[in-house]
Amino acid sequence: xxxxxxxxxxxxxxxxxxxxxxxxxxxxxxxxxxxxxxxxxxxxxxxxxxxxxxxxxxxxxxxxxxxxxxxxxxxxxxxxxxxxxxxxxxxxxxxxxxxxxxxxxxxxxxxxxxxxxxxxxxxxxxxxxxxxxxxxxxxxxxxxxxxxxxxxxxxxxxxxxxxxxxxxxxxxxxxxxxxxxxxxxxxxxxxxxxxxxxxxxxxxxxxxxxxxxxxxxxxxxxxxxxxxxxxxxxxxxxxxxxxxxxxxxxxxxxxxxxxxxxxxxxxxxxxxxxxxxxxxxxxxxxxxxxxxxxxxxxxxxxxxxxx
Amino acid sequence: xxxxxxxxxxxxxxxxxxxxxxxxxxxxxxxxxxxxxxxxxxxxxxxxxxxxxxxxxxxxxxxxxxxxxxxxxxxxxxxxxxxxxxxxxxxxxxxxxxxxxxxxxxxxxxxxxxxxxxxxxxxxxxxxxxxxxxxxxxxxxxxxxxxxxxxxxxxxxxxxxxxxxxxxxxxxxxxxxxxxxxxxxxxxxxxxxxxxxxxxxxxxxxxxxxxxxxxxxxxxxxxxxxxxxxxxxxxxxxxxxxxxxxxxxxxxxxxxxxxxxxxxxxxxxxxxxxxxxxxx
Numbered sequence: 001x002x003x004x005x006x007x008x009x010x011x012x013x014x015x016x017x018x019x020x021x022x023x024x025x026x027x028x029x030x031x032x033x034x035x036x037x038x039x040x041x042x043x044x045x046x047x048x049x050x051x052x053x054x055x056x057x058x059x060x061x062x063x064x065x066x067x068x069x070x071x072x073x074x075x076x077x078x079x080x081x082x083x084x085x086x087x088x089x090x091x092x093x094x095x096x097x098x099x100x101x102x103x104x105x106x107x108x109x110x111x112x113x114x115x116x117x118x119x120x121x122x123x124x125x126x127x128x129x130x131x132x133x134x135x136x137x138x139x140x141x142x143x144x145x146x147x148x149x150x151x152x153x154x155x156x157x158x159x160x161x162x163x164x165x166x167x168x169x170x171x172x173x174x175x176x177x178x179x180x181x182x183x184x185x186x187x188x189x190x191x192x193x194x195x196x197x198x199x200x201x202x203x204x205x206x207x208x209x210x211x212x213x214x215x216x217x218x219x220x221x222x223x224x225x226x227x228x229x230x231x232x233x234x235x236x237x238x239x240x241x242x243x244x245x246x247x248x249x250x251x252x253x254x255x256x257x258x259x260x261x262x263x264x265x266x267x268x269x270x271x272x273x274x275x276x277x278x279x280x281x282x283x284x285x286x287x288x289x290x291x292x293x294x295x296x297x298x299x300x301x302x303x304x305x306x307x
Numbered sequence: 308x309x310x311x312x313x314x315x316x317x318x319x320x321x322x323x324x325x326x327x328x329x330x331x332x333x334x335x336x337x338x339x340x341x342x343x344x345x346x347x348x349x350x351x352x353x354x355x356x357x358x359x360x361x362x363x364x365x366x367x368x369x370x371x372x373x374x375x376x377x378x379x380x381x382x383x384x385x386x387x388x389x390x391x392x393x394x395x396x397x398x399x400x401x402x403x404x405x406x407x408x409x410x411x412x413x414x415x416x417x418x419x420x421x422x423x424x425x426x427x428x429x430x431x432x433x434x435x436x437x438x439x440x441x442x443x444x445x446x447x448x449x450x451x452x453x454x455x456x457x458x459x460x461x462x463x464x465x466x467x468x469x470x471x472x473x474x475x476x477x478x479x480x481x482x483x484x485x486x487x488x489x490x491x492x493x494x495x496x497x498x499x500x501x502x503x504x505x506x507x508x509x510x511x512x513x514x515x516x517x518x519x520x521x522x523x524x525x526x527x528x529x530x531x532x533x534x535x536x537x538x539x540x541x542x543x544x545x546x547x548x549x550x551x552x553x554x555x556x557x558x559x560x561x562x563x564x565x566x567x568x569x570x571x572x573x574x575x576x577x578x579x580x581x582x583x584x585x586x587x
Contacts, residue, residue, distance in 0.1 A: 019408050019409060019410060020408075020409075020410040020411055022404075022408065022489050023404040023408040023409075023410035023413075024404075024410060025400075026400035026401055026403060026404040026408075027400070027401045027404050027405075027416060029396075029397050029400070029401075030397040030398065030400075030401040030420070030460050030464065031401075031416065031419075031420075033397055033456065033457060033460065034419075034420065034423055034457055034460060034461075036438070037435070037438070037453060037454060037456075037457035038423050038426065038431065038457050038458075040434070040438070041431040041433075041434035041435050041438060042426070042430075042431060042434075044433075044434035044437070044438075045430070045431060045433060045434050048433060048434065096327075096330075099323070099327065100327050103320060103323050103324050103327060104324070106312070106320050107310040107312075108312070108317060108320055108321065108324075114324055114328065115577070116570070116573055117328055117331070117332065118327075118328070118331055119569065119573065119577075120331070120332070120335060120566070120569075121331060121334075122514075123514055123518075123562075123565055123566060123569045124518070124562040124565065124566065125383075125517060125518045125519075125520065125521060125536070125537045125562070125565075126518060126521065126537075127521040127537030127538070127540075127541060128536070128537055128540075128558045128561065128562055129334055131338070131540065131541075131544070131554065131555070131558050132334030132335065132337055132338040132555075132558070133334050134544070135334075135337055135338065135341055135551065135555070136333065136334055136337050141341075141551075142337070143333075143337050143340075146356075177330065177331070177334070180331070181331065185577060185580065185581060186580075186581055188581075189577075189581030190581075231424075234424070234425055238426070238427040238429065238430070240427065240429045240522060241521050241522060245541065245544075259427070259429050259430070262429065262430070263429055263432070266432060266433050267432055267433075267436075267526055272433045275433055276433055276434075279429075279430045279431070279433070282430055283425075283426065283430060286425055287425075290425065
């Protein structure tokens with residue numbers, strides 16, 4: 001047995017010279033494809049952001065697009081709104097995900113079924129789910145307004161998507177709805193990976209459930225919580241379809257996040273140059289945010305002893 | 308013993324699960340109810356939960372109201388299938404390399420792949436639009452397939468890599484010892500063992516491809532006959548007189564293919580997706 005393993009190892013070593021080439025040959029097609037469809041357009045976006053490109057043609061305008069953005073109070077409003085949107089939505093997703101995973105992890109009959117029932121918002125296309133929400137938010141015929149009237153919360157029909165504040169929070173609820181299943185699923189998987197012995201030891205020592213949750217579950221799944229937070233932050237920041245279908249960024253810009261603003265400028269009004277500048281700002285904001293976050297993640301991982 | 312709950316606790320847990328699932332399933336319930344209501348009832352105020360004139364009529368009338376509905380569903384399935392097939396062709400070799408081989412810039416190149424997840428198509432739409440236009444792909448199926456593949460490759464590599472890492476090395480090493488080439492080992496030893504993983508990753512990619520069509524479709528495709536379901540239905544929302552009950556029926560019918568795939572494979576899908584979240 002050891003003989004064969006030793007032989008295998010030596011065989012592997014003998015061909016290791018070509019291993020790098022072989023590996024790169026395997027990766028090259030995917031890398032090339034990503035290069036053409038993602039990397040090159042990204043470079044092109046940067047270039048376009050220095051031009052006044054429209055459908056007709058383009059001229060080099062230097063930093064003008066960026067200066068315009070810098071001078072625009074509305075753009076800074078949009079940035080602020082986007083980060084608020086991200087912070088609130090991600091926090092809710094994490095809290096709901098944690099609650100949901102804890103519930104689905106409880107040893108009660110039927111949990112297998114419940115785990116399946118949590119997933120549909122993730123399975124179906126976001127756009128289809130949004131059509132359902134569109135109807136739920138309808139003031140005259142939707143269930144939410146209908147129930148509110150029946151219970152006496154509102155006197156008449158309430159159009160959730162017609163007012164600035166309610167439209168914003170309605171969009172958040174839908175975004176949380178879309179994102180929660182995935183977060184729940186990952187937290188649940190992490191919870192199931194926590195060694196039972198830890199719980200048993202604590203239980204023998206008389207620790208109650210809440211204590212075990214705080215002092216065992218949370219620390220043990222902390223790395224997953226932290227990385228899911230980053231992933232959902234990026235997804236939420238980039239979330240486009242939900243807002244576009246529910247409100248198209250309205251009413252009066254109340255739900256216009258950076259990504260929606262970029263789409264409106266670049267695609268709807270076909271002002272490519274100005275749109276590209278916005279896209280570059282998005283990429284830079286996300287990159288800076290992720291770097292800061294990863295720095296923080298490293299510290300957390302050290303605290304919790306993950307390599 | 309440790310897992311035993313008292314009666315009030317059990318009831319509390321079920322009550323909380325009920326609230327949680329209500330939030331998750333509410334839109335589906337609402338869509339289904341709306342699809343059953345006759346149109347004149349749908350626009351009746353004040354709101355009524357229940358009525359005796361529910362019918363499945365919308366499910367047969369929708370094919371006339373949305374004449375291309377069948378086509379939209381077909382397009383969605385077709386685009387998602389094509390995206391999945393092409394994505395897997397790129398993903399399988401790359402995932403194998405990351406799972407098994409040591410090579411220069413391994414971590415750096417993996418980071419580049421995963422970095423793609425940071426962008427949505429929305430950031431790259433402008434130049435993508437131009438790339439696709441210059442390739443003559445606008446308003447074709449390819450306009451939706453090509454960007455779809457690019458944004459699913461990273462996830463595919465990530466998922467399949469963690470699966471391949473679990474296949475024991477010994478079999479491959481035995482094949483080397485017997486003088487098999489690397490390519491032969493990959494094709495004849497690794498791939499057959501990886502079939503369950505391929506199915507899981509393939510279905511995840513399919514679900515992703517089914518879900519992401521909207522943005523690329525409304526931006527890169529104006530040809531109605533090629534439109535996938537979400538974009539096709541979205542077009543109808545803008546109309547003055549939307550037959551909402553039929554819209555809802557059509558939307559629910561359109562998600563059936565992907566729901567069926569999910570229901571059949573849910574156990575494996577969930578395990579495959581979360582493989583990276585669990586410590587070995």
